[in-house]
Amino acid sequence: MSENNFITAAVVTYNDAETAVNAIKSIKSNTKKYPVKTFVIDNASKTDLPQLEKITDVYIKNTKNLGFGSAHNKVLEHKIGKYHAVINPDITLDGDVLSFLADVLEANPDICMITPKILNYDGTEQKLPKQNPNYKYIFLGRLAKLGGIFKKVRNEYIMADHNFDDITDINFCTGCFFMIRGDVFKKLGGFDHRYFMYMEDADLTRMAKKYGRTVFCPDVSVTHLWERGSAKSIKLLFIHLKSFFKYAGKWK
Numbered sequence: 001m002s003e004n005n006f007i008t009a010a011v012v013t014y015n016d017a018e019t020a021v022n023a024i025k026s027i028k029s030n031t032k033k034y035p036v037k038t039f040v041i042d043n044a045s046k047t048d049l050p051q052l053e054k055i056t057d058v059y060i061k062n063t064k065n066l067g068f069g070s071a072h073n074k075v076l077e078h079k080i081g082k083y084h085a086v087i088n089p090d091i092t093l094d095g096d097v098l099s100f101l102a103d104v105l106e107a108n109p110d111i112c113m114i115t116p117k118i119l120n121y122d123g124t125e126q127k128l129p130k131q132n133p134n135y136k137y138i139f140l141g142r143l144a145k146l147g148g149i150f151k152k153v154r155n156e157y158i159m160a161d162h163n164f165d166d167i168t169d170i171n172f173c174t175g176c177f178f179m180i181r182g183d184v185f186k187k188l189g190g191f192d193h194r195y196f197m198y199m200e201d202a203d204l205t206r207m208a209k210k211y212g213r214t215v216f217c218p219d220v221s222v223t224h225l226w227e228r229g230s231a232k233s234i235k236l237l238f239i240h241l242k243s244f245f246k247y248a249g250k251w252k
Contacts (some may be wrong), residue, residue, distance in 0.1 A: 005037065005081050006034050006083065006102065007034050007036045007081045008039065008080045008083075009027050009038050009085040009087055009098060010084070011024060011039070012043055012068060012071040012089070013041070013042055013043065013052065013089050014042075014043040014044070014045055014065060015046055016089050016090075018051075019090050020040060022089075022092070023087060023088070023089045024038055024040065024055050026091070026093045027087065027093060028055070030094075030095055033099035034098070038058070039056065039059075039075050040056040040058070040060070041062065041071045042059070043067075044062050044063060044064045044065045058075075060075075067195065067197050068197045069200035073189070073191055073193065076185070080182045081182050082181070083098075083102045083105055083180070084181075085177070085179045086178055086180070088224065090176075090225035091176060091224055092223040094119070094220070094221045095220065097116055100220045101116065102179065105179065108167075109212075110213050111212055111213045112181045112184045112208050112214065113179070113184070113204075113208045113212070114173070114179050114214075114215050115217070116216075116218075116220045117218050117219075117222075118221065118224045119222070119223045120223070120224070121223055127158035127159070128158070128176070129158070129162075129164065129173075129174075130171065131159065132171045132172060132202065132251075133199065133247060135248065137153060137156070137157035140153040140154075141153045164218045166218070167215050167216070167217050167218075169213055169214065169215055170214060170215060171202075171206070172201070173201060173208075173215075175204075178201070180204075180208060181211070181212075184208055184212070188204065196242075197239055198239060198244070199244055199246065199247040200243070203251075
């Protein structure tokens with residue numbers, strides 16, 4: 001494999017062109033050790049995205065909104081890297097994160113999927129390494145603001161009391177930023193297309209475990225504008241719960 005196909009990175013955009021432009025610029029400007037080939041998948045945005053077409057290496061325009069996972073799967077129609085990164089448009093890289101993660105995977109052939117530390121813009125950490133979702137975590141954990149048992153359940157789900165000082169095996173790599181071995185992503189056929197949005201990352205992590213370890217790496221970080229849409233929107237909450245029921249039915 002040529003060095004140009006060592007790392008690929010994909011961003012799905014839907015009516016957030018300016019945010020996605022910043023993400024692609026951040027990927028390209030911070031990835032220095034290895035060349036990176038970028039993909040932008042436009043999920044039928046309402047306006048054209050000429051800026052994105054100009055700055056990305058591969059631009060894919062969908063005729064309708066396929067959802068998060070199915071849009072990312074469009075890269076499988078092209079040649080992806082030995083290491084492939086799935087990146088949200090609201091992510092900013094804090095240094096050469098992609099090269100660092102690729103080197104970790106090079107040095108550890110038993111690891112197939114890896115996610116870095118995810119930070120808020122104020123520098124605080126988003127608690128995104130999680131346990132496998134279940135009914136208790138999804139329903140009781142949403143009431144964490146009430147304290148007591150609900151907060152305890154939420155903390156258990158997000159592994160709040162776990163000390164992540166080193167690379168650690170986890171069950172759930174966040175879809176806002178992870179790197180996966182390209183051959184594993186292809187063997188899995190990408191994300192399960194039955195999820196429109198939410199839970200596809202938990203599902204993919206669980207499927208990837210057939211091929212190796214899935215881990216959290218605290219040594220590098222990215223910054224994420226985390227909006228927690230399903231906590232604010234009834235529509236998104238419904239989509240989130242619908243996806244969870246699909247997940248629960250699949251994994252029982």
